[in-house]
Amino acid sequence: AQATEFKMQTFLGANASTTKAFEAMAAQLKEDTGGEVSITVLPGKAVVGAGETIDAIQNGLLDGQYTAPSYFAGKDAALGVLGDTLAAYPDSVTRDRWFTEGGGLELARALYGKYDLYLVCPVHWPSEQIPSTVEIKSVEGLEGLKMRAPGGLASDLLSRAGASLVTMGVGESVTAMETGVLDATDLANVALNVALGMHNQAKYSVLARHSMAVTEMSVSMDKWNSLSSENQGKFEEACNAMSAALVKTLTAEDAAAEAKAKSEMGVTFIAFGDEDAAKFRKMTTEVWNDWGAKSADAQAVVDSHKAFMTSIGLN
């Protein structure tokens, strides 16, 4: 059989754990398929910006992506809703059950199908943590706080909680935290926050569940269909294996970073309690109502989540 090459752009830089995991997966898949399926991993922004990868695939430049649907929130409200479940679920492991048990995967695949994309698998991404220079213990604590605005639905949630959002890039937010332009920032998981030096100034790290991003791997439908069903199976298997491996590596990295931040940098870790979780969950429903109204697809994703949450007793 002839070899099929997938040029795929990912969302983080060359040195990111996710990028390295992706490269390892590419090597494994190539071996498993006897060289029939090879993936060329392109780091974030190497070809086009994060919000333009779908268009690049449609124009035949890329063959796939490992990214976050949130980047396309402005293009399609449904992808925005799919991309971030905010405070709906207590943790991402529970949320990911929506894909497997709640019909989420079928729904997401149908949505991606509209862009001639095949969603190979959702990939694990840990909870995001807010580095802050002030102590935030509850939803009320966000009131009047100067924060960097994340993209997509998370901005809506934080605005509802009363935060004063300032739009700026990730890099600039580091300087802005040091000088005090910002009190807190939405960035990423603990490991990345610590690596980028966010906690040189910010002595608090807050788990508010303001954002629970989805990441996924998807490829051009034509290219996918050109694979033998055996190789399709191997591709999906490799994707799921990578996701499972990331659960381990990212969790370990976060734990190590947390230990380092506590002991060496004097960072205090705060997690919102049940009461605030419920408050944020209620606000999430309000955000969903707004975003669901934007399109039938978006509403379908919202409805599916609500149904699944009821079924597991979260509502």
Place this chain on the structure above:
Amino acid sequence: MDIGSLTLLIIASMTVLLMLGVPLAFVSGAIAVVLTVTQFGWNGLFIVGSRTVEFLDSFALIAVPMFVIMASIMEKSGVARDLYRAFHVWAGGLRGGIGVVTTFVAVLLGATTGIIGGEIVLLGLIALPQMLKLGYDKKLAIGTITAGGSLGTMIPPSIILIFYGLTAEVSISHLFVATLLPGLMMALLYITYILIRCGLNPAMGPPLSEEERNIPLREKLALFGGVALPMLVAGGVLVSIYAGFASITESAALGAFGAAVVAWVRGAFSFAMLRDVLVQALRTCGMVFWLVFGTNALIGVYNLMGGIGFAREMLVGLSSEPGVILAVMIGVFILLGFFIDWIGILFLTMPVFLPTLQSLGYDPIWFGVVFNLSMQIAYLTPPFGPACFYLKGAAPEGIDLQDIFAAQWPFIGLQVLALIIVVLWPGLSLWLPQLIYG
């Protein structure tokens, strides 16, 4: 055609088109379009458009026109002239004294901006005409401004280090602190060079005559009175950033507003002046950003064609000696710096260099400084020398691009010297972050 031959073809056609006098704004853009269409068909042109829109959609860029406006107002309202007269009375006794002062100003400005461009235009509008009027050697004056102005990304804050930090996943604050001493050392090297050249040959940077200098102290101080307001504006920008009043880009806009207020207080503000100032900003951005659009598109196409993989192959099996591998990496930075922008170099090389670097046990913070310093060289080297382009946009009549490029070589030499020091003595970069952050 394989990627190696394509690489050679790109470099060759770029060189030929540049030498034949094709506008720089068209050279890489035209090559990118032809490559895209031949490799990926008409739909592939999406990459050229997409990367251009991506470039436009950046808040940091706005600092460039803001700085140009600030500079242009100061120049047109006579503030710049007064400022240099005041400097001259104080530093004029020294051979090359104004060159030294200009380098000091460049370092201060460098602390208020994270990107180059605005700062070079500012110095080009304000310092260059004054230095030429004072009889400074043209090449020395030009080189002082391009090299000094480039310090904008060497002295923190620095967009290059932000991007490097995000790519390498290392602390951006550590990078900022690490680059400070090497940046100041570069300024010191420039100052030493200016003093030596002018000391040996006073005609290159003539001191002020005894009579002109020997004015009563009160008059000397009075000269500063006239420039107190503009210095307050410059100081205000600095304070606004470091006291957490406004972000870097916002601070540049506040500076432009402050300069307008100063001009108004001095009675020099007019509609016609404002119009000219704004057009100057448009011209600078039109000239330089269009040139970057094309290069930026070319980088995307090249990455897609397998440029990153090609870079990896080049490095594999080269040598097992860490020192040799490091030297090759730096050589690649400098070589690519002749032709493309720092962001392109970052995308092309870091996916390959960073993993290699870590396996060799080098410190990624220190390597960030090495990269940053290599990009200082890239700013000045022809044919793609952004610092030179920005100065061309601000230089008085009769100074063309060749003059500007010709003036760079001694300063490039100093930069290479600085690079060698930073490479051989990592402590210079790593001592201060260790002291501050432990």
Place this chain on the structure above:
Amino acid sequence: MSFLDRFALWLGRMTAWCFAAIVLIMVYEVAARYGFNAPTTWAHEVSILLASIGFVIGGAFCMAERTHMRISLLVDRRPRLASFSEALGLVAGAIYLGGLSYAAWRMAEKALWRFSLSGAWDPERSGSTLNSPLPGYLKALLFVGCVLFLLLILRRMLPLHNRWRLR
């Protein structure tokens, strides 16, 4: 100077005022955030749009002004190369701007020609708190700026073409 050149110069002088607007917006934004603890949601995206108008139109403006940079070393030494260099430059420009215009058109069309189920106009948005149609506008802006730039280049090719025909 052709009508097109004069038009591009006029347009450049008009769009330059966008930069003045940015200065005022930033002053307002900082005052609103620091003084009243109420940052705007719009200052950031509006500033990017205004600056982009200046940056994009600036390309055509410099073409009309003849201020785009070139390395004239060789042509200065061999003046006989001058008209060849000019023609080559225009061809390269036409290739680049032609390709970019085409790409920008396709992108702008896709980003702007969108309607929701109810038939309301639904341009591509930024996905931020403001969720403005910034990406759609940037793409349309790039197209307009590129076409003007391209027309200036083609207009300047006209006399070269005529001279070639007379030979």
